[in-house]
Amino acid sequence: MTTLRIAEIFGPTIQGEGALIGEPTVFVRAGGCDYRCSWCDSMHAVDSAYRHDWAVMTPEDVMAEVRRLSGGKPLTVSISGGNPAIQDFAPVIAIGKEEGYRFACETQGSVSQPWFADLDTLVLSPKPPSSGEKTDWHKFTRCLHQAKGCGQAVMKIVVFDDTDYAWAKAAAERHPELPLYLQPGNPEVDPELPVDLNQATDRLLWLIEKVTGDGWFTPRVLPQLHVLVWGNKRGV
Numbered sequence: 684m685t686t687l688r689i690a691e692i693f694g695p696t697i698q699g700e701g702a703l704i705g706e707p708t709v710f711v712r713a714g715g716c717d718y719r720c721s722w723c724d725s726m727h728a729v730d731s732a733y734r735h736d737w738a739v740m741t742p743e744d745v746m747a748e749v750r751r752l753s754g755g756k757p758l759t760v761s762i763s764g765g766n767p768a769i770q771d772f773a774p775v776i777a778i779g780k781e782e783g784y785r786f787a788c789e790t791q792g793s794v795s796q797p798w799f800a801d802l803d804t805l806v807l808s809p810k811p812p813s814s815g816e817k818t819d820w821h822k823f824t825r826c827l828h829q830a831k832g833c834g835q836a837v838m839k840i841v842v843f844d845d846t847d848y849a850w851a852k853a854a855a856e857r858h859p860e861l862p863l864y865l866q867p868g869n870p871e872v873d874p875e876l877p878v879d880l881n882q883a884t885d886r887l888l889w890l891i892e893k894v895t896g897d898g899w900f901t902p903r904v905l906p907q908l909h910v911l912v913w914g915n916k917r918g919v
């Protein structure tokens with residue numbers, strides 16, 4: 684039987700980023716990732732040093748926890764990670780949809796899965812140069828093909844500096860069909876340390892001024908709402 688490596692399941696909270704910002708959601712955070720972004724805010728779901736903290740769950744176990752957290756009331760389930768696309772979430776989505784749950788997935792676009800087509804929202808978040816990772820656009824396009832038939836596919840890019848910004852513009856030119864969301868990078872990812880809200884606002888202002896000053900009117904610029912409200916606290 685399929686089992687899944689799960690780093691954490693939490694909520695209900697609100698989706699803090701991108702197209703579904705503000706939407707009540709339960710997060711299912713898969714354990715394991717094929718990337719090692721220098722600034723990853725979820726290393727507890729990436730680094731195999733944490734794998735002993737990950738649970739091995741069946742799809743029914745996962746949905747039982749989602750049901751418990753949501754009081755059995757259907758809502759949007761956000762599957763994130765780590766990279767959830769290295770595992771088979773098809774059975775979780777099938778069980779959940781049967782009960783009226785909706786599904787979104789966050790992935791970097793390096794691995795494609797047939798179950799992308801079953802999602803309501805696929806968030807593809809290719810990584811800019813500051814991450815230290817390199818996007819394989821061929822694999823990214825394969826993800827988009829697999830997503831045919833899903834509710835919507837969108838692109839979300841983290842921008843730390845001018846080089847990332849230029850890279851995001853080029854990515855947008857490559858995929859003009861994808862609604863684009865930009866968010867400033869958060870360099871302070873230690874869950875034990877508070878986030879400086881003034882600095883977070885300055886980073887957002889910097890990105891807004893880049894976009895408006897450039898006359899680039901297609902992307903939406905958003906903060907990480909959960910970081911503004913809770914800092915880097917886990918499980919929110």
Ligand SMILES: C[S@@+](CC[C@H](N)C(=O)[O-])C[C@H]1O[C@@H](n2cnc3c(N)ncnc32)[C@H](O)[C@@H]1O
Binds near residue numbers: 765789791808839
């Ligand atoms: C933790 S990742 C997990 C899903 C998938 N591996 C990915 O990267 O898309 C979820 C989202 O958080 C973003 N993210 C990670 N670290 C961040 C940081 N320090 N500042 C801003 N966004 C960050 C990622 O770019 C991605 O869009």
Ligand SMILES: Nc1nc2[nH]cc(C(=O)O)c2c(=O)[nH]1
Binds near residue numbers: 763764789909
């Ligand atoms: N509230 C909240 N919104 C989020 N959006 C993307 C997240 C993620 O880590 O994938 C995340 C998260 O961890 N919490």
Ligand code: SF4
Binds near residue numbers: 720729
């Ligand atoms: S791809 Fe996502 S989860 Fe993996 S290291 Fe990068 S930000 Fe973290």
Ligand SMILES: [Mg+2]
Binds near residue numbers: 724725
């Ligand atoms: Mg996060």
